[in-house]
Amino acid sequence: MSAVSDRNDEHDELRKVVRAFLEHASPSSEVRRLAETDEGYDPEVWRRLADELGLVGLIVPERFGGAGAGAAELAVVMAEMGRTLLCAPYLSSAVLAPAALLESGDETACAEFLPDIADGSVIATLAVAEGNSDIRDLDAVWTTARADGDRHLLFGTKERVTDGYAAGLLLTVARTEKGLSLFAVDPEAVERRPLPALDPTRKLARVHFDRTPARLIGAEGAAEGAVARVLDLGAVALAAEQAGGAERCLELSVEYAKTREQFGRPIGAFQAIKHKCAELLYEVESAKAAAQDAARLWSAAAAASEQGLAASVARAYCSETYVHAAAETIQIHGGIGYTWEHDAHLYLRRAKSSALLLGSTSWHLERVAADIGLVPTA
Amino acid sequence: MASATVQDAGTSPARQAHWSVRLAEFLDAHAGRPPRDKTARLAWARAFHADLEEAHLAAPGWPAEAGGMGLDLGDQIAYHQQMTAARAPRHPCGLSFIVAPTLIRHGTPEQKERYLRPLLRADEFWCQGFSEPGAGSDLTSLTTRAERVGDAYVVNGQKLWTTMAHLADWMFALIRTGPAGPGGAGISYLLISMKSEGITVRPLKDISGGTHFSEVYFDDVRVPVGNLVGEEGGGWAIARTSLGHERATAFLSDEFRYRRVVSELHRLAKTSGAADDPVVRQDLARIEASVRVLASNSRRALDAVLEGRDPGPAASVNRLVRAEFDQRLHEVALRVVGPDAVLGQREPTAPEGGRWTYGYLMSRSSTIGAGTAEIQRNTIAEKVLGLPSWRKEA
Ligand SMILES: Cc1cc2nc3c(=O)[nH]c(=O)nc-3n(C[C@H](O)[C@H](O)[C@H](O)COP(=O)(O)OP(=O)(O)OC[C@H]3O[C@@H](n4cnc5c(N)ncnc54)[C@H](O)[C@@H]3O)c2cc1C
Numbered sequence: 001m002s003a004v005s006d007r008n009d010e011h012d013e014l015r016k017v018v019r020a021f022l023e024h025a026s027p028s029s030e031v032r033r034l035a036e037t038d039e040g041y042d043p044e045v046w047r048r049l050a051d052e053l054g055l056v057g058l059i060v061p062e063r064f065g066g067a068g069a070g071a072a073e074l075a076v077v078m079a080e081m082g083r084t085l086l087c088a089p090y091l092s093s094a095v096l097a098p099a100a101l102l103e104s105g106d107e108t109a110c111a112e113f114l115p116d117i118a119d120g121s122v123i124a125t126l127a128v129a130e131g132n133s134d135i136r137d138l139d140a141v142w143t144t145a146r147a148d149g150d151r152h153l154l155f156g157t158k159e160r161v162t163d164g165y166a167a168g169l170l171l172t173v174a175r176t177e178k179g180l181s182l183f184a185v186d187p188e189a190v191e192r193r194p195l196p197a198l199d200p201t202r203k204l205a206r207v208h209f210d211r212t213p214a215r216l217i218g219a220e221g222a223a224e225g226a227v228a229r230v231l232d233l234g235a236v237a238l239a240a241e242q243a244g245g246a247e248r249c250l251e252l253s254v255e256y257a258k259t260r261e262q263f264g265r266p267i268g269a270f271q272a273i274k275h276k277c278a279e280l281l282y283e284v285e286s287a288k289a290a291a292q293d294a295a296r297l298w299s300a301a302a303a304a305s306e307q308g309l310a311a312s313v314a315r316a317y318c319s320e321t322y323v324h325a326a327a328e329t330i331q332i333h334g335g336i337g338y339t340w341e342h343d344a345h346l347y348l349r350r351a352k353s354s355a356l357l358l359g360s361t362s363w364h365l366e367r368v369a370a371d372i373g374l375v376p377t378a
Numbered sequence: 379m380a381s382a383t384v385q386d387a388g389t390s391p392a393r394q395a396h397w398s399v400r401l402a403e404f405l406d407a408h409a410g411r412p413p414r415d416k417t418a419r420l421a422w423a424r425a426f427h428a429d430l431e432e433a434h435l436a437a438p439g440w441p442a443e444a445g446g447m448g449l450d451l452g453d454q455i456a457y458h459q460q461m462t463a464a465r466a467p468r469h470p471c472g473l474s475f476i477v478a479p480t481l482i483r484h485g486t487p488e489q490k491e492r493y494l495r496p497l498l499r500a501d502e503f504w505c506q507g508f509s510e511p512g513a514g515s516d517l518t519s520l521t522t523r524a525e526r527v528g529d530a531y532v533v534n535g536q537k538l539w540t541t542m543a544h545l546a547d548w549m550f551a552l553i554r555t556g557p558a559g560p561g562g563a564g565i566s567y568l569l570i571s572m573k574s575e576g577i578t579v580r581p582l583k584d585i586s587g588g589t590h591f592s593e594v595y596f597d598d599v600r601v602p603v604g605n606l607v608g609e610e611g612g613g614w615a616i617a618r619t620s621l622g623h624e625r626a627t628a629f630l631s632d633e634f635r636y637r638r639v640v641s642e643l644h645r646l647a648k649t650s651g652a653a654d655d656p657v658v659r660q661d662l663a664r665i666e667a668s669v670r671v672l673a674s675n676s677r678r679a680l681d682a683v684l685e686g687r688d689p690g691p692a693a694s695v696n697r698l699v700r701a702e703f704d705q706r707l708h709e710v711a712l713r714v715v716g717p718d719a720v721l722g723q724r725e726p727t728a729p730e731g732g733r734w735t736y737g738y739l740m741s742r743s744s745t746i747g748a749g750t751a752e753i754q755r756n757t758i759a760e761k762v763l764g765l766p767s768w769r770k771e772a
Pocket residue numbers: 271505506507508509510513514515516538539540541542591743746747748749750751752753756
């Protein structure tokens with residue numbers, strides 16, 4: 001029991017440190033400034049996240065220069081980043097890319113790439129999705145890899161690659177004769193284009209491979225299970241970020257409901273508003289609990305099937321909660337909530353976009369259904 | 379019921395054995411299927427709880443002075459898990475556990491001595507006399523009144539929606555003994571024997587067509603002054619003790635029950651082919667997600683309580699979350715059952731005895747009884763989020 005409480009104390013401490021940092025580093029004005037750029041992050045803030053706070057290498061094992069922390073700590077950090085809409089390639093470079101390298105089991109590649117990722121000097125990302133298909137639908141991956149001496153050549157196009165434009169290292173999956181495989185690509189060798197996006201606070205890019213030289217990471221044909229695990233961990237992290245964002249929406253709404261007066265009373269005295277807030281509280285608290293629980297299972301190295309199920313439960317719940325919270329925040333603010341100047345739309349953009357990235361709610365619900373044995377009989 | 383061994387254990391060194399070992403022995407000795415007949419099943423549950431009390435294995439969370447086991451929260455959780463795993467019958471009068479904490483906290487020594495043991499043993503049943511025709515959500519406007527005459531209160535008026543009134547031996551009631559005022563002034567907390575002269579119980583049929591609650595009329599009912607709990611006029615504050623008590627462990631038994639019910643629904647969906655419909659399948663997945671989120675929520679609140687921290691907002695929202703979950707669960711269940719969900723319980727071909735259709739109707743009460751969902755939202759918004767009161771004067 002004391003182990004639990006020590007851990008909770010540590011998490012509280014971590015939360016405080018990250019919150020204090022981001023309040024300074026990621027005010028609304030910065031979020032809006034960076035949203036206008038193609039790279040979508042501030043190199044100085046990124047450096048401090050890596051050097052001063054040691055957060056960029058959070059889940060990278062110590063032997064590769066990271067902090068060796070688990071999903072539980074990652075969830076604490078992501079929740080804080082979600083609260084302030086931090087513009088930074090954190091999900092890509094601190095979660096997806098390092099997780100992909102680690103899951104590949106390729107020690108040489110880990111030793112070569114992870115230290116630079118962990119210290120923030122190289123920004124990495126993972127490119128999976130193609131066409132208009134869900135990222136979790138790996139059957140929809142058509143990009144091919146052809147052997148060419150001791151390297152491969154890639155052909156294909158990856159869509160909605162998070163931070164694909166800013167990345168200095170691109171990990172991607174492509175098909176060889178042996179199946180889905182993981183590759184590392186030098187982004188200088190590809191054609192890439194930043195995509196105008198619903199959520200300008202998380203950068204997306206289209207990446208085009210045409211005879212692009214690539215290095216095989218891990219065993220050929222072994223990427224399918226590994227990528228699914230990486231995307232599951234990503235789902236846990238993103239769920240925490242969503243819960244954090246939703247929590248912030250609720251705070252904004254409650255603050256406004258207490259101060260805005262109409263008919264001679266604060267609007268929060270009207271039940272139509274009050275009940276929306278109460279509703280959001282229970283959704284937000286449940287979302288936080290679901291995200292934390294999923295992260296706890298990942299940290300505790302529970303059975304892989306349990307972890308996947310918990311990731312999907314958390315993602316499905318947190319996606320719906322965040323979108324609802326952001327939409328209600330606009331409603332509770334009335335006309336001002338509909339303006340460009342107010343941050344409410346930034347949260348709605350982040351919420352909706354996050355719900356669609358890394359597996360739609362439908363995909364996650366189907367996974368839950370399958371895991372409890374509800375599959376079509378035919 | 380083969381309880382002799384356990385009772386013997388009460389006087390032997392085995393008495394000192396760890397409670398969980400004794401409970402395991404007890405549950406072994408009492409293993410068996412519940413009788414099918416309703417009356418026999420009630421008698422069976424009563425006997426179980428009487429034996430449990432006899433073996434000093436009842437009321438894990440109550441202090442030892444009150445006849446409980448005085449277990450800490452961690453052990454209480456383990457206790458409930460053990461009971462659920464063994465499918466032990468629930469105490470047949472859940473309402474008793476609303477009055478009990480109030481008596482433990484505010485009762486006189488005589489009151490505790492008189493009421494707590496029969497309550498635990500399920501020898502005596504309790505009902506809650508709060509709501510009235512004119513006083514539902516706005517409970518402090520209640521008008522059933524008592525006048526002090528010698529060493530008794532004389533009660534006149536009417537209570538409504540009184541669950542179990544037709545089976546109860548006692549009622550814990552809120553009765554007006556003085557003029558109404560702010561903060562529930564003038565309301566007293568009385569224990570009234572349902573055998574008293576002048577009480578008329580008129581059972582009401584509820585949504586399911588069954589009888590679970592009643593109207594209760596009081597016509598010059600004499601209640602000894604010794605049956606006043608706390609101070610005269612201090613009843614409103616006292617009644618809130620039981621509300622606060624709901625916070626931690628009470629959720630556990632709900633949770634185990636929901637987990638079981640959802641799994642039963644999955645089983646039905648698999649055999650009925652309902653899972654072939656992608657919409658139903660996703661609804662079921664959402665229900666599965668919800669039951670897991672519910673568990674995460676409680677775990678978070680319980681972890682906090684176990685570590686002596688404030689469980690925070692999670693605990694206050696739990697009841698509302700559950701109430702609405704219960705309704706969604708049953709809405710989905712009827713889609714899983716399919717067209718035969720239109721059949722009533724008395725139709726022998728109704729799927730699974732019509733339990734889901736019945737449950738669907740019953741689930742409508744979860745957002746009304748024990749405080750409506752709207753009132754709970756008011757409370758959450760004001761007490762947790764600090765929003766201004768909806769009352770005009772505030
Ligand atoms: C199955 C069941 C068992 C029950 N058992 C018992 C029992 O054993 N003992 C007992 O004393 N009572 C019992 N009750 C009564 C229960 O506590 C009341 O029904 C409940 O408190 C609501 O009161 P009401 O029915 O008068 O509805 P009302 O208070 O008249 O409410 C009607 C509607 O108005 C809404 N409303 C009222 N005030 C507000 C407000 N301020 N803001 C927003 N909306 C508002 C309500 O939410 C509801 O939707 C039971 C009820 C049920 C359904």
